[in-house]
Amino acid sequence: MPPTPSRAEHAGVAGTRAAAGTLAVSSLAKSVPGGRLLFAGLDLTVAAGEVVAIVGESGVGKSTLLNILAGLDDSDAGSVAIEGTVLGGLDEAQRTKLRRESIGFVFQAFHILPYLTLRQNVALPLALVSPDAAKISARADAMLASVGLGDRGTGYARDLSGGEMQRVAIARALVHRPALILADEPTGNLDPATAATVLALFADAARKGGSAAVIVTHSRATAAIADRILTLTADGLRDQNGG
Template identity: 50%
Template structure:
């Protein structure tokens, strides 16, 4: 496992300052995140663990610009998401952020290849070039032979591998993962971890992984626990 970059030697890819999210539930305000601070460097892999309802998914949504904080800011590659309008934020997500959800969210009418190529086509890349790149990534997650199959013809684990390929096809600066290996067998999960290792090492892509899986968390460079709306670093054995 590669060592995590030091704060002194690496450019932060992700920074959160005073990140706060408050929801209104009836007459009460419920604070889910409370002045949270986070810094993740290029090439670093960070796991976030915590009990159900601790705010892990809320945090991922804020990091990806899918939700807005009640207070505080998120910076990715030096860009403040707070300063981006809706259209610019959409372009930024397409160019800089990859998402892997707990459920695959593939388009049922598209093949695995078309699903994986979609972010590049949305970006404006020609279909032939987008699909060539998508096929390359599908091969790296063991799905090249199933590229012409639609989601309904794939197993749950195969769908998740396609979703991972879709997240990685754009060479993002930051990949956000919500239980990415939850539906995968042990061998396939190991291959995904190896791919994460390679991308972190060769492309300086940063990963933030929300998980309940101790093995997946332990594989990352750092493990942070979300509790009481804030993050604390877990000690490593």
């Protein structure tokens, strides 16, 4: 397995950022149209290299919370900061730039582009921020190798199993060494055995890469790979241990 480059080494591709990737959320509140409160008083801090799982029933607001953390939706109150940058202080162009450079996404539906090779799929986040084709290709190949697909870079998604496609999605989410990784039901389309393998890869890659990772899920098995498990309620996040 190729060595994981440091953030300093990566800066030549995606730009310089602070060494510690941290998510800080304070007093967050959100209601849905019609006035129903989803949550209020929500506080969360996720350190670099930490994996946090957020669980809760359907309709409690997990996906809405993830969208707020990504700067895709606005909260009614409170603040979200990524590496000290408060999202509420950014215009849409600045939020888009932050998402490209500092956030990685892993979705249940994979979102692998079938007409691109696996290398090209993984390279997409880097291609948005750097013209250095050689560096981009090398990073994409290294990330594919880190998820066990090092010999498949020139292949296409049509030849992959669901578990392999999610491995590609993880490699793509991590290739630009993001400060924050957001995962929405990342193994919902996988059988339990494959899901366990993919989750282990995801957690290991996030920790080694120094990314703060947040997973929202219905699955307790998925949540079990996290360093902390939090339940989303109308009163914010409740620690599984009662905190």
